[in-house]
Amino acid sequence: MGISIWQLLIILAIVLVLFGAKRLKNLGSDLGSAIKGFKKAVKDEDTTNEERNKSLEKTTSENVFDVVAEEKKTENKKNQP
Numbered sequence: 381m382g383i384s385i386w387q388l389l390i391i392l393a394i395v396l397v398l399f400g401a402k403r404l405k406n407l408g409s410d411l412g413s414a415i416k417g418f419k420k421a422v423k424d425e426d427t428t429n430e431e432r433n434k435s436l437e438k439t440t441s442e443n444v445f446d447v448v449a450e451e452k453k454t455e456n457k458k459n460q461p
Contacts, residue, residue, distance in 0.1 A: 395406065 399407075
């Protein structure tokens with residue numbers, strides 16, 4: 381019930397007649413360029429995300445403070461005469 385090799389060859393022949401070999405070659409190269417561009421964009425996005433995560437980790441570690449120490453400071457200020 382699947383498509384046989386002869387059916388695929390007939391479809392290929394019809395496509396060649398309709399579009400021509402030159403147009404199909406251009407279509408194939410355009411498709412290859414599009415795929416290459418997509419892969420590059422995904423790779424660049426991954427690199428950008430890694431850089432963002434590193435900068436966020438650095439900023440987060442710089443902004444961390446000890447809550448218990450801050451509470452003790454405020455208690456000491458309240459208890460001083």
